[in-house]
Amino acid sequence: MKVHYGRQIIQPKIATSSEKFTISPAFIAHVCQRCGQKNNEKLPNNHFYCQACLSLGRVSSHDVLLSYPEPNDFTGEVILSWQGRLTRQQQDVSDELIETLARQREHLIWAVTGAGKTEMLFPVIYQALKQKLRVAIVSPRIDVIVELAPRLRQAFSQTDMVVLHGAQTEDYRYTQLVLATTHQMLRFKSAFDLLIVDEVDSFPYAGDKMLEHAVETARKSHSALIYLSATPTKALQKRVKHHELMASYLPLRFHQHLLPTLNTKIVSDWRKKLPAKFLKQIRQLTQNHGRFLIFVPKVADLKPVFQMIEKHFPDINGAYVHAADPYRQEKVQKMRDEAYQYLVTTTILERGVTFPGIDVLILGADEAIFSENALVQIAGRVGRSKDRPTGLVLAYIQHTTLKIRAAQHQIKQMNRRGKRLGGQ
Amino acid sequence: MTCRLCQEFLDDHASLLQTFGFIKWQKRQICQVCEATFSLIKTGCLGCGRNQDTQQLCYDCQRWQQQGKQLLNHQALYQYNDAMRQFMQQYKFNGDYALRAIFNHELIQKVQTIATDMVVPIPVSQHTMFTRGFNQTTGLIAGIKYQSILQVRTTQKSHQSQFNRQERLTREQIFTVKEGVSLQGKQILLIDDVYTTGNTLFHAADLLYELGAENVKSLSLAR
Numbered sequence: 001m002k003v004h005y006g007r008q009i010i011q012p013k014i015a016t017s018s019e020k021f022t023i024s025p026a027f028i029a030h031v032c033q034r035c036g037q038k039n040n041e042k043l044p045n046n047h048f049y050c051q052a053c054l055s056l057g058r059v060s061s062h063d064v065l066l067s068y069p070e071p072n073d074f075t076g077e078v079i080l081s082w083q084g085r086l087t088r089q090q091q092d093v094s095d096e097l098i099e100t101l102a103r104q105r106e107h108l109i110w111a112v113t114g115a116g117k118t119e120m121l122f123p124v125i126y127q128a129l130k131q132k133l134r135v136a137i138v139s140p141r142i143d144v145i146v147e148l149a150p151r152l153r154q155a156f157s158q159t160d161m162v163v164l165h166g167a168q169t170e171d172y173r174y175t176q177l178v179l180a181t182t183h184q185m186l187r188f189k190s191a192f193d194l195l196i197v198d199e200v201d202s203f204p205y206a207g208d209k210m211l212e213h214a215v216e217t218a219r220k221s222h223s224a225l226i227y228l229s230a231t232p233t234k235a236l237q238k239r240v241k242h243h244e245l246m247a248s249y250l251p252l253r254f255h256q257h258l259l260p261t262l263n264t265k266i267v268s269d270w271r272k273k274l275p276a277k278f279l280k281q282i283r284q285l286t287q288n289h290g291r292f293l294i295f296v297p298k299v300a301d302l303k304p305v306f307q308m309i310e311k312h313f314p315d316i317n318g319a320y321v322h323a324a325d326p327y328r329q330e331k332v333q334k335m336r337d338e339a340y341q342y343l344v345t346t347t348i349l350e351r352g353v354t355f356p357g358i359d360v361l362i363l364g365a366d367e368a369i370f371s372e373n374a375l376v377q378i379a380g381r382v383g384r385s386k387d388r389p390t391g392l393v394l395a396y397i398q399h400t401t402l403k404i405r406a407a408q409h410q411i412k413q414m415n416r417r418g419k420r421l422g423g424q
Numbered sequence: 425m426t427c428r429l430c431q432e433f434l435d436d437h438a439s440l441l442q443t444f445g446f447i448k449w450q451k452r453q454i455c456q457v458c459e460a461t462f463s464l465i466k467t468g469c470l471g472c473g474r475n476q477d478t479q480q481l482c483y484d485c486q487r488w489q490q491q492g493k494q495l496l497n498h499q500a501l502y503q504y505n506d507a508m509r510q511f512m513q514q515y516k517f518n519g520d521y522a523l524r525a526i527f528n529h530e531l532i533q534k535v536q537t538i539a540t541d542m543v544v545p546i547p548v549s550q551h552t553m554f555t556r557g558f559n560q561t562t563g564l565i566a567g568i569k570y571q572s573i574l575q576v577r578t579t580q581k582s583h584q585s586q587f588n589r590q591e592r593l594t595r596e597q598i599f600t601v602k603e604g605v606s607l608q609g610k611q612i613l614l615i616d617d618v619y620t621t622g623n624t625l626f627h628a629a630d631l632l633y634e635l636g637a638e639n640v641k642s643l644s645l646a647r
Contacts, residue, residue, distance in 0.1 A: 014551070062557050
């Protein structure tokens with residue numbers, strides 16, 4: 001029974017359940033009651049099923065939804081095994097979060113890339129666990145979840161935690177701490193007292209009504225909701241402006257250094273032939289044993305660019321990776337373990353990943369896929385460690401665009417605010 | 425338009441001649457990459473359609489003959505490989521009825537090459553109808569005329585796929601025929617989604633022969 005606490009389950013109407021579930025209809029006026037969408041596909045005999053949330057198991061008009069209330073069946077014994085210390089700015093934000101939890105509010109943390117968002121969360125998570133509250137940390141990006149898991153396990157080594165995402169093999173079990181992709185929230189109902197959405201502005205969450213609905217139904221009616229982002233969407237910024245959403249602002253990285261700036265280099269068509277400037281830059285980086293990421297606009301660009309680099313620099317080790325790559329996790333891990341000196345990648349590695357001491361090169365930064373926020377995030381991969389708080393962010397473009405300007409402006413503005421707090 | 429299997433963008437448009445109807449145009453359902461993962465059966469066993477180099481009767485079919493069965497001259501379009509298994513998982517067990525469109529056209533074309541008086545799909549149980557909500561076989565051949573004269577016996581509780589070969593072969597008759605149907609002298613084409621041991625189809629064929637059918641053949645999407 002325990003396994004059903006706070007969950008929402010699909011069951012055929014004709015099946016009977018002996019347990020004391022709350023039974024509710026699967027559709028009301030053709031709107032799917034699990035995902036809140038109206039996107040149905042026909043079945044014979046005037047029946048239908050929801051296509052929006054099909055990937056998490058089918059909800060059809062032959063079914064009902066069962067749920068079981070969350071009883072918060074926890075001991076409240078918790079140890080925060082994290083030994084680090086917060087900076088003064090981080091501490092301020094962290095205190096505000098504890099307040100948010102106590103008052104069951106919604107709160108946005110708008111902190112620059114590399115501000116140390118995860119560490120700021122530890123005190124509020126600790127507080128919630130101690131009060132026997134159920135906590136979920138979710139993100140639209142699987143890479144973010146995969147990177148967060150070991151850090152959370154380490155910080156709360158006594159607390160059982162389940163990690164849920166589409167590619168995982170671990171079975172679900174009832175735990176006080178849940179780390180999951182936003183899609184997984186469709187399987188919960190009124191379960192969480194504290195729900196944290198990391199990288200809230202990223203695909204596919206931003207602007208997705210279904211995932212917003214999922215997060216809304218997974219939290220309890222009286223609960224705290226925390227959004228984290230380095231580049232909030234216009235919609236979120238608007239809610240902050242209209243005082244519908246509290247916000248904490250953190251324009252300075254944890255190591256008190258400013259963000260690296262985005263520099264551009266005008267080159268000719270790099271798809272035909274890699275520009276001499278670009279190759280020269282790589283040669284310089286490899287001579288200093290630097291590690292780097294190369295971003296390209298399309299999946300189809302990965303292989304040719306990688307092959308050309310390999311031809312010019314046969315003795316350095318690298319790879320290319322994209323979203324559907326079956327060895328994606330392994331390759332990213334190898335980059336982290338310094339087995340690779342570079343990765344050629346698409347925007348999938350724009351956020352949520354930390355490789356200490358890297359530089360970043362962007363080919364075709366003037367193409368549509370690199371939005372303002374994507375560029376800011378990509379630049380944010382650089383200078384994330386205390387030992388090497390700066391680095392290169394070079395965009396190779398054929399002509400400059402408004403988006404590049406906007407990204408440069410955004411970084412400059414953050415740095416201006418950061419300086420006021422004493423950043424260098 | 426996106427591929428029904430991998431959701432990738434599908435670049436598919438009709439040529440000028442197709443637009444004006446000089447060449448028949450079939451809208452693409454899946455992308456070339458997904459299409460290439462399925463493998464067509466070119467030559468197969470004359471009895472069961474199993475993919476092999478010659479048309480010779482395979483070992484299993486010889487066994488059926490020894491048991492005194494008349495072979496079904498079964499034909500199948502595709503091999504039951506990983507891609508097909510995944511398709512069936514998605515279509516049948518996850519219940520994505522929209523996927524029936526992927527092989528619909530090919531199957532209909534195949535049916536039309538076989539001389540027959542009556543097309544009869546293998547039925548699903550009442551229970552499946554209330555949970556899955558559709559018969560996977562009639563979904564696949566939607567658009568042609570067929571007679572649903574077979575029914576699953578009501579004692580039938582579990583899915584065929586839960587049994588291994590031995591168990592399947594020893595189970596007794598699982599079908600009945602609707603009352604008032606005359607099969608005297610009819611040529612019948614049975615249709616199923618997947619041919620595994622052949623047991624289901626032989627059960628159905630036995631029943632149809634008992635009721636006077638002259639000839640029973642069969643066809644499935646995968647083998």
